[in-house]
Amino acid sequence: MPRTKSMGRAANGNGTIRKKTVTKNGKKYSYWEARATVGYDLGTGKQIQRSVTGKTQKEVRQKLSQIVVDLDEGTYIQPSKETVGAWLDTWVDTYVVPNVKPYTADSYRSICENHVKPALGRVRLEQLTTPQIQQFYNKLQREKGLSAKTIKNVHGALHKALNQAVKIGSIRHNPADACDLPKVYQKKSRPWNRKKSPGSWRRFKGTPMNCCSWSLCSPVCGRGRSWALPGTA
Known part of the structure; x- marks a missing residue:
C-alpha cells in the first residue's frame, strides 16, 4: 500500500530546542534557542513561529513551556516592537x-x-x-x-x-499595579489664636470686629466658619 502524506497541521505550541554557536570578534559564544508554532497565517496557511533564546537549555525550556500555557489558556500575545x-x-x-x-x-x-x-x-x-x-x-x-x-x-x-x-490585548497585565507611591501629607488648618497674634488682636480691640476676633479664637471656630459671623461678610 502506498504511503500517503498527512495533511494535518501540527498543534500550536509544538517546538524544538537546539544549541547554537556564533562567532563574534573572533570568539565563539553558545546559546540555546527554541522555536514554537504559535499560529498560522490566514492568507498563506504557513506556520507562524516564535523564537526564544537563553543561556541554558533549562531557561529556554521554561520559556517554551510558558508559551504553550499561554496558547492553551488563550492569553498568548504576539511579540511587538512598540515602545x-x-x-x-x-x-x-x-x-x-x-x-x-x-x-x-x-x-x-x-x-x-x-x-x-x-x-x-x-x-x-x-x-x-x-x-x-x-x-x-x-x-x-x-x-x-x-x-x-x-x-x-x-x-x-x-x-x-x-x-x-x-x-486591547497589547500586554497581559498592568505593571504599575504593584508600585508603591510616596504618601501625600495634608497640612492641618489651625484656628487663629490671639495669644500667638498679639498685633492683630490689638487692631481689633475697641472696634466692631472685637467680638468676631474673640469668636475666631474659639477652638470650635475653624476655617470655613467665620462666614456666619456678623460683620465678616
Missing part, C-alpha cells in the same frame, strides 16, 4: 483627547512628554516591568525633587495608559 513612548502617543491621541476637556488632555500629554517618555519611552511596552516603574518613581522624588502629589499624578497617567493597553 512605551509610542503607545503613550497613541493613548493620548486616541483615547484621551476625544473624551476629556482640552485642559485635561494637555495635562496628560505634558506628564507623558516631560516625565514618562524621557525615562521609559524607549522600553518595549511588553517588556516594561514593575521594578522599572518603581525605580522611575523613586528617581522623580529623590533626584528630581518632585512632590508626592506630582508623582501621584504621573502614576495616574501612566497607570491609565497601561490599563488601556491591557484592555
